[in-house]
Amino acid sequence: xxxxxMSIAADDIEAAPAQRAAWTRYAKPVLGLIVxxxxxxGWELAVRFGLSNGRxxxxxxxxxxxxxxxxxxxxxxxxxxxxxxxxxxxxxxGVAAGTVLGAVTGYSSLTRxxxxxxxxALRAIPSIAWVPLFILWLGIFxxxxxxxIAVGVFFPVxxxxxxxxxxxxxxIVEVGRxxxxxxxxxxxxxxxxxxxxxxxxxxxxxxxxxxMFVVAAEFMGASEGLxxxxxxxxxxxxxxxxxxxxxxxxxxxxxxDWLIVGLTAPLLRWEDRARHTEA
Amino acid sequence: MLQLEGxxxxxxxxxxxxxxxxxxxxxxxxxxxxxxxxxGKSTMLRAIAGLxxxxxxxxxxxxxxxxxxxxxIGIVFQEPRLLPWLSxxxxxxxxxxxxxxxxxxxxxxxxxxxxxxxxKARAWPRELSGGQAQRVAIARAxxxxxxxxxxxxxxxxxxxxxRADLQEHLLDLWADxxxxxxxxxHDVEEAVVLADRIYVMKPRxxxxxxxxxxxLPRPRDRQSVRFETAKKQVLxxxxxxxxxxxxxxxxxxxxxxxxxx
Numbered sequence: 001x002x003x004x005x006m007s008i009a010a011d012d013i014e015a016a017p018a019q020r021a022a023w024t025r026y027a028k029p030v031l032g033l034i035v036x037x038x039x040x041x042g043w044e045l046a047v048r049f050g051l052s053n054g055r056x057x058x059x060x061x062x063x064x065x066x067x068x069x070x071x072x073x074x075x076x077x078x079x080x081x082x083x084x085x086x087x088x089x090x091x092x093x094g095v096a097a098g099t100v101l102g103a104v105t106g107y108s109s110l111t112r113x114x115x116x117x118x119x120x121a122l123r124a125i126p127s128i129a130w131v132p133l134f135i136l137w138l139g140i141f142x143x144x145x146x147x148x149i150a151v152g153v154f155f156p157v158x159x160x161x162x163x164x165x166x167x168x169x170x171x172i173v174e175v176g177r178x179x180x181x182x183x184x185x186x187x188x189x190x191x192x193x194x195x196x197x198x199x200x201x202x203x204x205x206x207x208x209x210x211x212m213f214v215v216a217a218e219f220m221g222a223s224e225g226l227x228x229x230x231x232x233x234x235x236x237x238x239x240x241x242x243x244x245x246x247x248x249x250x251x252x253x254x255x256x257d258w259l260i261v262g263l264t265a266p267l268l269r270w271e272d273r274a275r276h277t278e279a
Numbered sequence: 280m281l282q283l284e285g286x287x288x289x290x291x292x293x294x295x296x297x298x299x300x301x302x303x304x305x306x307x308x309x310x311x312x313x314x315x316x317x318x319g320k321s322t323m324l325r326a327i328a329g330l331x332x333x334x335x336x337x338x339x340x341x342x343x344x345x346x347x348x349x350x351x352i353g354i355v356f357q358e359p360r361l362l363p364w365l366s367x368x369x370x371x372x373x374x375x376x377x378x379x380x381x382x383x384x385x386x387x388x389x390x391x392x393x394x395x396x397x398x399k400a401r402a403w404p405r406e407l408s409g410g411q412a413q414r415v416a417i418a419r420a421x422x423x424x425x426x427x428x429x430x431x432x433x434x435x436x437x438x439x440x441x442r443a444d445l446q447e448h449l450l451d452l453w454a455d456x457x458x459x460x461x462x463x464x465h466d467v468e469e470a471v472v473l474a475d476r477i478y479v480m481k482p483r484x485x486x487x488x489x490x491x492x493x494x495l496p497r498p499r500d501r502q503s504v505r506f507e508t509a510k511k512q513v514l515x516x517x518x519x520x521x522x523x524x525x526x527x528x529x530x531x532x533x534x535x536x537x538x539x540x
Contacts, residue, residue, distance in 0.1 A: 171356070171358065171360050172360060174330060174356075174360075175356075175373075178348050178353075178354050179348070179373060179374045180347070180350065190362070194364075196364075269403075270363050270365075270403045270404075270405070271363075272363065272403075272405040
């Protein structure tokens with residue numbers, strides 16, 4: 001993609017194409033770093049020069065030190081592993097249920113009329129409202145936490161899959177019919193590839209909600225997990241630990257999202273998208 | 280041989296699209312069906328393809344009634360309808376999955392060469408122009424070597440140059456194996472260029488109105504007097520097919536618009 005007004009000005013210069021390529025490749029992503037880096041350095045300096053004591057809003061150096069200290073003691077890894085395990089279990093269950101129900105309701109209008117109204121009604125309930133009930137039913141340990149995460153993941157995946165299956169192009173399905181595909185062949189060669197792009201989007205938004213709900217789940221009483229680090233940091237007055245846990249969430253969230261995108265990208269190279277380069 | 284025996288179609292909503300269509304097409308013959316919007320020509324083609332079941336009558340291919348898509352009948356739609364997730368080569372090979380790989384690769388390679396897209400084998404459909412995409416669609420329908428190839432206004436979305444080019448191309452491909460071609464079109468010149476026989480249809484309910492055998496030698500010269508005469512003949516028949524309905528022209532447009540696709 002060209003850079004709008006930039007291109008006209010740059011075309012006048014002799015070495016313009018090469019320069020522009022370098023600009024797009026290296027300089028453009030760096031633009032996004034300017035604001036956070038200036039804020040971080042500014043805050044660091046403000047604390048160094050005594051303009052603020054930095055107790056409630058710790059400067060980057062203190063956050064980094066806390067982060068490294070937690071990592072060295074193995075605490076960070078232990079808590080992160082507990083959280084990742086919960087998200088993985090909840091995500092797995094939510095995706096499985098969402099995919100199956102979404103596919104079934106999308107494929108047959110009878111099951112859609114039968115199930116969709118109920119599921120839409122359940123979707124209207126803020127998922128956190130289930131917490132007391134889940135604790136009563138499943139206890140305060142892992143089962144209730146994983147269930148809450150699974151519920152959070154379920155709905156975006158369900159909606160995404162159902163919408164994608166319903167909106168598969170009738171004309172493309174007809175090509176499958178003209179070539180006499182069997183039911184299984186139609187699913188494998190037409191429906192699955194057709195819904196894949198929307199499925200990836202659904203998985204990504206499901207995963208985002210999974211990370212959101214794991215925090216809620218760990219707030220409701222946990223002895224380990226990044227959410228526990230947050231609560232612990234609040235109760236013991238350690239803001240640096242809270243920010244360190246938040247940073248860990250950000251890194252893990254971005255990493256897992258990038259994993260989905262990276263793993264599915266080879267399957268979606270055919271997509272006719274306006275922007276092929278930007279993530 | 281392909282035969283239609285009193286084929287009629289009434290849609291569940293009551294629209295009476297087709298009535299009593301009977302004709303026979305010899306192997307290797309090229310037949311064009313022309314008519315105004317909503318005269319049921321697409322409905323008829325879909326019945327032959329087995330995509331829609333006729334309400335009355337039957338379609339018979341080599342003595343057997345066609346009730347579902349048939350392996351000896353291929354179809355090219357108005358739009359290319361390529362599968363966007365398959366490369367050009369894989370799109371062409373879409374109907375060949377039952378063949379051994381070597382045979383499949385050979386047929387795809389041959390088809391790519393014949394439609395002049397050998398260098399596009401690994402390209403995605405989105406990278407093709409409209410004319411190229413339609414050539415791939417024709418190749419995809421032809422590689423399983425059907426006895427009958429149906430074409431539903433295949434060039435109507437293309438510009439005039441590309442259209443004339445693809446018409447010649449289609450004849451060229453047809454000459455390889457000489458399948459029966461049934462072409463639905465609203466372009467009179469296209470019908471005269473391609474067809475041995477032209478049926479003019481009449482709307483509401485759609486039925487055959489007139490048969491015109493042009494008898495022009497191939498290759499056909501679009502500038503020749505005989506060509507012009509044949510064109511005028513078809514246009515006149517087309518006029519007559521619509522004229523009888525001119526009394527109730529008021530409700531023609533909405534009905535036609537509703538049944539157009």
